Amino acid sequence: MPGGELALRLLGAFRDLIDALHMELAARGHPDVRPGHGFALQAIAPAPVTGSELAGRLGVTKQAAGRTVDVLAERGYVARTDDPADARRRLVVLTPRGRELLALSGEILERLRSQRAAAMGPERFAAFEDGLRTLTDGGGGPFAAAGWFVSS
Amino acid sequence: MPGGELALRLLGAFRDLIDALHMELAARGHPDVRPGHGFALQAIAPAPVTGSELAGRLGVTKQAAGRTVDVLAERGYVARTDDPADARRRLVVLTPRGRELLALSGEILERLRSQRAAAMGPERFAAFEDGLRTLTDGGGGPFAAAGWFVSS
DNA sequence: CTTTTCGGTCAATCATGTTGACGATCCTAG
DNA sequence: CTAGGATCGTCAACATGATTGACCGAAAAG
Incomplete structure (x- = not known):
């Protein structure tokens, strides 16, 4: 070969x-789920993550990760929640x-x-x-x- | 697994x-050659192709294929030639x-x-x-x- | 000769990524 | 306690690569 x-x-x-x-x-x-979304969902699944953590795992900028989260949230696969311990962070959960x-x-x-x-x-x-x-x-x-x- | x-x-x-x-x-x-360009070059290599043929082989629209050819031509990897037998066609060659x-x-x-x-x-x-x-x-x-x- | 098909291009739009900048918040050294 | 720096999320501008839709010229079909 x-x-x-x-x-x-x-x-x-x-x-x-x-x-x-x-x-x-x-x-x-x-x-309405795309191949690329699968990577993000798998990265989110184990535990709630922040946008920055997600960006790191996916190898993209935090802006791009945030955009992906927007799409997944629109389609009902993830939700953003506030972190009671840190007002800067917005935890993404399935x-x-x-x-x-x-x-x-x-x-x-x-x-x-x-x-x-x-x-x-x-x-x-x-x-x-x-x-x-x-x-x-x-x-x-x-x-x-x-x-x-x-x-x- | x-x-x-x-x-x-x-x-x-x-x-x-x-x-x-x-x-x-x-x-x-x-x-300056990108992974995607390799597919196009390999599709062009065997024989001169038209933009439409290339589009079919790559599974994209003819507009997208034409754009890829533009880039590859700019960078010196392919050239467009006129087809003497059909004035509509512009053959792409390596x-x-x-x-x-x-x-x-x-x-x-x-x-x-x-x-x-x-x-x-x-x-x-x-x-x-x-x-x-x-x-x-x-x-x-x-x-x-x-x-x-x-x-x- | 007329109609249809085909090849290529223009224009607008969408999806996804980037860099740069910025406010809000937290952390830490003094 | 406070001041400086680091971090999180977002806004704005832009680049790339793809799409759909429209169009013109040329060939093919009738």
């Missing part, structure tokens, strides 16, 4: 997964709809993975995942991937 | 490759600099792949590539990946 083909296939595999995920999400009540979306996404992704494992054969798939894990261990944080594609 | 982690690692592996590629390209005389860039990219990607294969062990890497190939066979065309990440 030439080096260029390797890169193309990695992207293709990722895109196939994400496209299938969002097709299914759209069909199940979440037509709404029930946001939690539902994450749970649904996890379930769908799990099924997509199972389908691929079954189609390929469990042993071959395990070997594939083993290689992928080795390839990506030591890479940057999991979320710093939203906007790196663009530029002049 | 949970389904979400699978997707994240696929993207991470791709991003690592492309980041390393463009770091190296920048250091070797091509600091310049020598464009061909040099593609050759260099292929060489660098090949080395990046070899490094990863050596680090992991040739047998494990072969198994990994075998799985990846199986996973992505039957997927969409190779280039329809430039702009799918964005949206409202």
